[in-house]
Amino acid sequence: MRDMRDVLLVDGYNMIGGWPELAELSKRDLQGARDRLLERLADYQAFSGKKLIVVFDAYRVPGLGKSFAQNKVELHFTKEKETADECIERLVGEFNHRRRQIYVATSDMVEQHVIFGQGALRISARELLTQVEQSEKEIQLKIAERSAKAGRNTIDAKLSPEVRQMFERWRRE
Template sequence: MREMRDVLLVDGYNMIGGWPELSALSKMGLQEARDRLLEKLADYQAFSDRKVIVIFDAYRVPGLGKAFAQNKVAVYFTKEKETADECIERLVGEYTHRRRQIYVATSDMVEQHVIFGQGALRVSARELLTQVEQGEKEIQNTIAERSSSTGRNTIDAKLSPEMRKLFEQWRRE
């Protein structure tokens, strides 16, 4: 059975151009910007429990059209003579199901109207960046709370009261 969690389709180069950190990184090297985007989206996928699929436009690069997973994020490079927008529209059709919501992250206004017509919800580059940053903050807060509430990360903190009592009895014997 196919998994039924919500899906986020991301126009990769659109996010790279729309996120200040990635835009600056892309000036040094596009591969570094892609890798950083995939790292951030892997964390977001784990936090949000949405399946994340990133599409990179390889329209002018002959012979591509490959798909793979990096950090558990699905990555698609479009086929020759296929744009990222066309690939996204195709994937919206493939993943549409009455018990699953499809989100598309792009700031391309024309694409937003097309995918909205297919029943998907749009997320702009800025909105996705805000969601990713919020997720990172919540993860850091959770880690900080767990660290401070137990003082140290000890086995004792993870034991049930009954087990602690049993170990204490053994220690005293």
């Protein structure tokens, strides 16, 4: 069965340059910045339900034209003489489908206009960072709520309202 989730294509080096934490880290450790980006995007993918594909220009990475998954996020390293923008444009065409929305995260204004013309929606590096940070806050909130419920360690906390109501009826009979 075909995966019909919405797709978010991310220009990897554009995000690294646009997110302050990653820009600072990339000055010392480019691989560490890539790994941190992918780690945060993997959590965002799980939270948002979108299929994430991160594209990196391969001129900075050994292994031209490779695709693989890391932390369940799909990675594409461009082919020789192919830019990340060209790869993203090609992927927009491949993933275009009426029942699927395609988003492209890049702060490159020319690229934003090109992909918008192909029917994809654009997200700037700052907007994506805001969305990722918001999802991280919501995840932490849910973890805290579950921890608070689990802290009581009662069976009642683990039951659905319907089952709880059924047990209460049985108790009163």
